[in-house]
Amino acid sequence: MKIATWNVNSLRQRLAHLLDWLKLVEPDVVGLQELKLQDEQFPFAELEAAGYHAVCNGQKSYNGVGIIARHPITDVSRDMGGFDDQQKRVIAATVNGVRVVNAYVVNGQSVASPKFEYKLRWLGAFKDYLTDELGGGAPVAVTGDFNIAPTPEDTHDAGYWAGKILCSDAERAAFRGLLELGLTDSFDKLVAPSGRFTWWDYRMGAFRRNLGLRIDHVLLSQPLAQRCASWHVDTAPRRLERPSDHAPVVAELGT
DNA sequence: ATGGTCGTTATACGA
Numbered sequence: 001m002k003i004a005t006w007n008v009n010s011l012r013q014r015l016a017h018l019l020d021w022l023k024l025v026e027p028d029v030v031g032l033q034e035l036k037l038q039d040e041q042f043p044f045a046e047l048e049a050a051g052y053h054a055v056c057n058g059q060k061s062y063n064g065v066g067i068i069a070r071h072p073i074t075d076v077s078r079d080m081g082g083f084d085d086q087q088k089r090v091i092a093a094t095v096n097g098v099r100v101v102n103a104y105v106v107n108g109q110s111v112a113s114p115k116f117e118y119k120l121r122w123l124g125a126f127k128d129y130l131t132d133e134l135g136g137g138a139p140v141a142v143t144g145d146f147n148i149a150p151t152p153e154d155t156h157d158a159g160y161w162a163g164k165i166l167c168s169d170a171e172r173a174a175f176r177g178l179l180e181l182g183l184t185d186s187f188d189k190l191v192a193p194s195g196r197f198t199w200w201d202y203r204m205g206a207f208r209r210n211l212g213l214r215i216d217h218v219l220l221s222q223p224l225a226q227r228c229a230s231w232h233v234d235t236a237p238r239r240l241e242r243p244s245d246h247a248p249v250v251a252e253l254g255t
Numbered sequence: 256a257t258g259g260t261c262g263t264t265a266t267a268c269g270a
Contacts, residue, residue: 009262013261060264202259202270
């Protein structure tokens with residue numbers, strides 16, 4: 001079973017990339033982020049033709065998340081109950097007995113920004129939300145653009161990124177707090193041929209120079225973590241013309 | 256590496 005996450009940075013711009021990638025890789029479940037479209041614009045027909053069920057929580061211009069899967073998708077939940085948020089960042093659903101939670105975590109802009117306060121509040125709410133989902137009895141897979149590089153090694157230049165947005169102590173502590181709920185970072189099963197970065201800035205030729213960060217993650221609750229055999233980044237879509245600035249991450253689970 | 260690019264019912268702002 002392949003569980004993937006991919007920030008596509010506009011699904012309308014990236015639909016061909018996604019469809020080609022699905023055909024090649026055949027993931028069972030994919031959490032998609034930054035759809036940048038409304039629900040009625042979601043390409044359900046194209047994905048169905050590709051063999052995928054789909055659910056989404058869309059928003060005009062910004063944010064927006066979706067889950068696509070080869071098995072039927074049930075028990076769809078949108079947003080975090082109890083957290084008043086105008087931004088569409090969370091969708092959860094059950095796929096083949098697995099509770100899939102897919103999130104587009106707040107970027108935060110800079111640690112001095114009011115958006116950083118929002119990011120930390122949001123992460124606090126997300127921890128509570130995951131606590132509830134983990135108590136639901138089903139194994140849980142959390143996919144998403146977390147906008148957090150968990151360790152200095154998850155950056156191309158630890159000195160440059162020290163204390164900056166995506167790498168601050170507060171963000172990293174929040175990420176560890178999620179793991180402490182009983183989730184394992186599937187990155188622990190990194191396979192040797194894969195690099196670890198999942199995002200490269202569009203500017204400065206950052207991808208060509210491999211100036212990246214690891215900010216997209218697949219976290220697994222215990223029964224799934226035990227089955228996780230490998231983690232890798234697929235950089236092929238990042239090499240295409242007009243790519244997303246993120247590459248898909250794939251966690252593969254055995255039986 | 257502080258510039259440089261993308262995306263969006265845009266022409267500023269978010270990432």
